[in-house]
Ligand code: AMP
């Protein structure tokens with residue numbers, strides 16, 4: 001955990017420093033045309049876990065990945081004709097596309113919340129573009145505010161909420177759009193997942209088809225959907241201190257297992273390992289997975305939220 005948060009200028013030196021922090025797994029807030037984002041290397045599990053810790057998010061909801069070009073976006077998602085149409089019309093800009101995650105794409109499962117889709121965007125803000133070009137890889141970034149607070153549109157807002165919790169903020173002045181990006185789902189028929197900087201009518205005109213407006217809440221938080229996305233094949237039993245017959249064991253802290261989320265009881269490490277270890281234990285073919293107790297504090301709340309979904313009765 002960094003002590004003081006550095007304020008970096010939006011110049012070559014500041015960009016180089018920010019990219020170095022990202023490469024080392026640290027968190028850097030940066031301006032986009034919508035709001036300030038809290039960025040981390042999207043391929044680094046621990047760095048992405050640290051985003052959730054810094055924001056004190058009680059859930060692992062999926063994060064938007066920022067890249068410097070549509071060409072780079074295509075490394076991470078399965079592209080389509082519809083994606084090509086809207087990307088050429090609105091990127092760089094305040095439009096996020098949700099597309100099928102490309103097989104073998106190097107993105108932490110914490111970024112997608114283990115979903116088979118990825119949200120990706122090419123921001124237009126010159127500072128964001130310079131930073132992404134300097135870093136050269138995908139940057140996962142939710143808004144740079146503590147969970148439940150208003151999104152920041154100036155560097156001072158970022159510091160008001162996150163000073164001492166993140167390594168640095170790049171000061172690029174006020175964000176011109178000030179509302180979040182529009183999120184367009186293109187994994188199936190076009191669907192508006194969140195209204196934002198690009199109006200839905202404009203998207204419909206570009207695509208030449210209607211865009212369904214089911215709403216982000218329905219799309220992501222419908223319990224059935226969440227269950228089907230997060231449930232391993234094996235039955236999951238929580239707060240276990242010992243395994244029962246036929247179970248694989250996922251340990252934490254003093255409770256050992258076939259795999260441990262964190263032998264030292266480090267919740268950031270545990271969050272970083274969560275999806276990897278669940279998949280690995282599920283792949284052993286065990287009938288059940290017994291999971292050690294995880295404390296209900298800090299990142300433990302998000303870990304327990306996800307584990308409870310995995311353990312919920314199947315439809
Ligand atoms: P924020 O990072 O706070 O701007 O929020 C990003 C939003 O993007 C989340 O609340 C999700 O609803 C949405 N999102 C990100 N990834 C996906 C995805 N794979 N599928 C559907 N929605 C997504």
Ligand code: MG
Pocket residue numbers: 142143151
């Ligand atoms: Mg937000």
